Amino acid sequence: MEVLHIKNYEKTGVLSISNLRLPTDDQLKKGVAIIECVQEIPCNPCVAVCPVNAISMEDINDLPKADFNKCTSCRQCVGICPGLAIFVVKVKDEKALITLPYEFLPIPKVGDIVTALDRDGNSKGDAKVVKVNQKEKTRVITIEVSKDLAMEVRNIRV
Amino acid sequence: MxxxxxxxxxxxxxxxxxxxxxxxxxxxxxxxxxxxxxxxxxxxxxxxxxxxxxxxxxxxxxxxxxxxxxxxxxxxxxxxxxxxxxxxxxxxxxxxxxxxxxxxFINKDKKRIDVEIVIIGSGPAGLMAALAAAEQGASVLLIDENHMVGGQLVKQTHRFFGSREEKAGMRGIELAVELMKKVVEYKESIQLMLATTVIGCYKGKKRHNLIAVQKLADGDQLFEINGHKIIVACGALENMLAFPGNDLPGVYGAGGVQTLMNVYGVKPGKCVLMVGAGNVGLIVSYQLLQAGIMVDRVVEAMPKIGGYHVHAAKLRRCGVPIYTSHSIKEAYGKEKVEGAVVVKVDDYCQPISGTEENISCDTICLAVGLTPSIRLIEQIGVRTEFILEAGGHVAVHDSSMQTNVRGIYIAGDSSGIEEASTAMIEGQLAGVSAATSLGYDKNASEVKRKCRSALKVFRSGPFGEIPRVGKEKIACCYRNGGLTY
Structure with missing residues (x-):
């Protein structure tokens, strides 16, 4: 039956780690873009914006693929992705820096303590805002959480 | 509010x-x-x-x-x-x-306008058609019944998908402003008539004839408009869903709510139930949150989310649940919506009794698809066919967007439900085709080729499958004279 082929995220709208291609610990220390775009939609601004050609796509309908070794974690793709599906994660000692797109009010300030949310919208405790880029309407915000939440936290509540 | x-x-x-x-x-x-x-x-x-x-x-x-x-x-x-x-x-x-x-009416006399190309509808398809035709050198009259141009672009606050050439990354609201600027640059060749409703559409031998009513400050004025070529780009209308209480004030089309909050800055209510998890349902739910309105949940009768996962993910990480295999059973309230009952449905979309859940909300948004607007083209005698993948009855057209009535073109959602990006390309194609059939040619064949290849790219992925099949059926009907089921 067709129903059997439905992937879990197609039912819930929430990805699990197994749906993603993961970087190694060393790559995470350097900082990499995690692209949470798992469906072939005709879209390629991330490929066009990447200054080091770390994101590739053969055809516009392909999935974007990040070369974790090439990626310099410059964060430009975070703000450009129309699907708000790219996050930059960098692990530093016991902390993880997560850069995410944010399109709500109020806009937090550097130093603010906000609530970190996972892909389900559940609270994962406090996060410290370390960087806010307000150039575009889609703000690009970097928060600091504990290292074990690096691949879980994907949103904030201010 | x-x-x-x-x-x-x-x-x-x-x-x-x-x-x-x-x-x-x-x-x-x-x-x-x-x-x-x-x-x-x-x-x-x-x-x-x-x-x-x-x-x-x-x-x-x-x-x-x-x-x-x-x-x-x-x-x-x-x-x-x-x-x-x-x-x-x-x-x-x-x-x-x-x-x-x-x-x-101000007076009983009608005013007459003669023009080369008339375009009905100034949404993404109509605007691009007007610009493309004007670039070729044709004179254009662009009509819209709204008091602003842009069609549904003016309420799209999210960034569009696509490639850089197709304006990906731009928001519809920005795109509408940009296209309008270009229309103003072509003011010598594009004449704009807003607050004007085309109420009649008649076939002529050399020129086609439109009857329109324009709303002016002191009353209405009747117009007779004669155009050599007519491009119909009048979009689509939102589908209704049958359930008890669906006529209560507070039950809106999701697009209607999007217009209310993103164009006029007015909240539809305080707490919303969204019905339908296609792209419209997902995007409007997210935009409701951005406007500071609570979204209780999204229900979707199908077993999977129909829209892009990335739109669903945005909503989920804000804490809004999406219930697939669920639908609305009824809406209740005295003078307006006070709540709704949702229910789980089986694989055949039938409600499973005992799974009802009561939701307190003052707004219900229906995002259950769109139907192409075809009333005008039907009136002029264009052949239409029922094509499910295109959203219902649509005009049969060729690869230049011309219908079976010579000189009548169609573009955008009224030629099959799709995205704003494809509507823009179709509009461009229709505009260039109409202009070239009048004898204008500024590298027209190259523009047409680019349009066709861009459309092909947009329709080649898994999400392009439904419109692709729809367009293939339309092409089939155009050549073979109809579909038999």
């Missing part, structure tokens, strides 16, 4: 406009329509039904559904969702079939 702070749109307070609703003085703001001004005053009941006197509110917000008819300055059946509010106008609930007074 006004939105003052918004992360994407700048809603400044504008000049106040006073008007009367059922003899009570109320205030709207410059730029409001009558319906949005009433909503800002928390008036959701716009009329009562003729026989059973059931309360009626608006539904589509773009002048398509006739649910917002009211009497304005003694003129009945005014579509208040697209009629701007003006100082001291008298708006009355219309609970009976109205009588048309003589004063509606």
């Amino acid at each position: 006004r939105i003052r702070n918004h992360p994407i749109i700048d809603f400044k307070k504008k000049r106040e406009i006073s008007f009367y609703f059922n003899k009570k003085k109320m205030y709207g703001e410059e730029g409001d329509t009558i319906a949005s001004a009433l909503h800002a005053n928390d008036v959701k009941v716009l009329s009562h039904s003729l026989r059973y006197k059931r309360p009626r509110g608006f539904f589509c917000g773009i002048g398509k559904c006739s649910s917002c008819f009211m009497t304005v300055n003694d003129i009945p059946n005014v579509r208040t969702c697209i009629t701007p509010v003006k100082e001291n106008i008298k708006v009355m609930e219309q609970d009976k079939g109205g009588e048309l007074p003589n004063k509606q």
Whole structure:
């Protein structure tokens, strides 16, 4: 039956780690873009914006693929992705820096303590805002959480 | 009910406009329509039904559904969702079939306009058609029944997908402004007629004939418009869903709500139930959150989310649940929506009894698909076919977007439900094709080739499958004279 082929995220709208291609610990220390775009939609601004050609796509309908070794974690793709599906994660000692797109009010300030949310919208405790880029309407915000939440936290509540 | 702070749109307070609703003085703001001004005053009941006197509110917000008819300055059946509010106008609930007074028309004589290409609808398809035809050198008349250009672009606050050439990464609201600027640059060749409804469409030997009514400050003016080529780009209307209570004020089309909050800056309510998890349902839910409105949940009758995962993910990480295999069973409330009952459905979309859940909400948004607007082209004798993948009855057209009636072109959602990006390309293709058939040619074949290859790219992924099949069936019908099921 067709129903059997439905992937879990197609039912819930929430990805699990197994749906993603993961970087190694060393790559995470350097900082990499995690692209949470798992469906072939005709879209390629991330490929066009990447200054080091770390994101590739053969055809516009392909999935974007990040070369974790090439990626310099410059964060430009975070703000450009129309699907708000790219996050930059960098692990530093016991902390993880997560850069995410944010399109709500109020806009937090550097130093603010906000609530970190996972892909389900559940609270994962406090996060410290370390960087806010307000150039575009889609703000690009970097928060600091504990290292074990690096691949879980994907949103904030201010 | 006004939105003052918004992360994407700048809603400044504008000049106040006073008007009367059922003899009570109320205030709207410059730029409001009558319906949005009433909503800002928390008036959701716009009329009562003729026989059973059931309360009626608006539904589509773009002048398509006739649910917002009211009497304005003694003129009945005014579509208040697209009629701007003006100082001291008298708006009355219309609970009976109205009588048309003589004063509606300024004079009984019609004015005549002759032009090469007439384009009906100034959405993404119509605007691109106008620009493409003007670039080729043709003179164009662009008509829209709204009081602003842009069609549904003006409420799209999210970034568009696509490639850089197709303006990916731009928001619809920015795109509408950019296209309008270009139209102004071509003011020698593009004439704009807003607040104008085309009410008749007749086939001629050399030229086709349109009858239109323009709303002017002191009354309506009738026009006879003769065009060598006509491009119909009048979009689509939102689908209704059958359930008890679906006529209560507070049950809106998701697009209607998007118009209300993103164009006029008015909140539809405080707590929303979204029905349908296609892209429209997902995007509008997210935009409701951005406007500071609570979304209780999204229900989707199909076993999987129909829209892009990335849109669903945005919503989920804000904490909004999406219930697949669930649908609305009924809406309840006295004069307007006070709540709804949702229910789990089986693989055949049948409700499973015992799984009902009561939800307290004041707004229900229906995002259950769109139907192409084809009334005008049907009138002129264009052949239509029922093609499920294209959204219902659509005009059969060739690869230049020309229908079986020579000189009548179609583009955008009215030629099959798709995205704004494909509507723009189709519009461009129709505009160039119409201009070349008049003898203009500025590298036209290259423009057409580019359009066709861009359309092919957009329709080649898994999400492009439905429109691709729809367009293949349309092509099949054009050549072979019809589909048999």
